[in-house]
Amino acid sequence: MVTNTLNIKNVIFIVILTVVLGCKNDSQRVTPKTQDVNEIKPKESLDTGISENNVQEDVPEPMEIKTEKSKSVDESSWSELTAEDGYTLDIKYATTDNFTKKIIYDCAKCYLRPEAAEKLQAVQLALKEKFGYRIKLFDCFRPRPFQQRLWDIMPDPNYVTPPHKGSMHSRGMAVDLTLVDQSGKELDMGTEFDFFGPEAHQGYNHSDAVKRNRWILKSTMEKHGFGSIRTEWWHYSYKGKSWPLDEWVWECE
Numbered sequence: 524m525v526t527n528t529l530n531i532k533n534v535i536f537i538v539i540l541t542v543v544l545g546c547k548n549d550s551q552r553v554t555p556k557t558q559d560v561n562e563i564k565p566k567e568s569l570d571t572g573i574s575e576n577n578v579q580e581d582v583p584e585p586m587e588i589k590t591e592k593s594k595s596v597d598e599s600s601w602s603e604l605t606a607e608d609g610y611t612l613d614i615k616y617a618t619t620d621n622f623t624k625k626i627i628y629d630c631a632k633c634y635l636r637p638e639a640a641e642k643l644q645a646v647q648l649a650l651k652e653k654f655g656y657r658i659k660l661f662d663c664f665r666p667r668p669f670q671q672r673l674w675d676i677m678p679d680p681n682y683v684t685p686p687h688k689g690s691m692h693s694r695g696m697a698v699d700l701t702l703v704d705q706s707g708k709e710l711d712m713g714t715e716f717d718f719f720g721p722e723a724h725q726g727y728n729h730s731d732a733v734k735r736n737r738w739i740l741k742s743t744m745e746k747h748g749f750g751s752i753r754t755e756w757w758h759y760s761y762k763g764k765s766w767p768l769d770e771w772v773w774e775c776e
């Protein structure tokens with residue numbers, strides 16, 4: 524009888540001990556989670572001005588980029604395209620005028636791999652000489668941390684390339700662009716940049732004027748080694764050597 528009572532006491536003690544230790548482990552597991560949530564608070568510069576009441580709770584906030592990783596540009600890996608080279612820069616992801624309605628890039632810059640930049644400069648010259656047109660740039664190199672921001676806002680592979688896969692933009696080999704006339708007015712390409720629908724497809728049956736404008740862009744780009752994709756009239760990738768995905772983030776003044 525005495526032995527049985529002792530056994531029962533032992534069992535009760537072990538059960539209590541297990542429960543107490545179990546709770547402690549749970550609380551230990553919860554702590555890092557709370558820290559993680561604090562760490563991914565968005566930077567103030569990402570505030571788009573939308574009042575918090577209007578922000579949907581189920582939309583994940585963009586990850587903070589550790590800017591101390593930034594370093595000055597390595598010119599053997601990157602060429603910057605600027606207004607001095609004759610380009611008009613309208614880098615949409617540095618503004619709220621993009622499909623996410625949020626600022627993705629800290630500032631507007633256009634970098635490409637040197638050989639892609641060189642060929643685009645040749646495209647620019649050809650367009651100017653033959654048609655009197657210039658290039659307006661919507662997007663160029665997209666650092667992988669910025670691709671992550673896009674993905675956090677729109678985690679849908681139909682709209683955004685998953686960061687682990689990486690787009691040609693994150694390799695510095697793709698450029699989104701349109702044509703402007705001598706007065707800086709955009710030519711009619713049938714849709715806006717980043718329009719999601721069949722009207723943006725290369726083969727869509729637009730008016731003759733739109734078809735002509737697209738043909739001028741496409742034929743000149745292809746002549747200089749850029750390839751197009753079926754679904755986006757504005758997107759071209761340079762078909763040169765393969766470059767890796769890149770984490771480098773340009774500095775903002």
Ligand SMILES: [Zn+2]
Nearest residue numbers: 697698699758
């Ligand atoms: Zn693109």
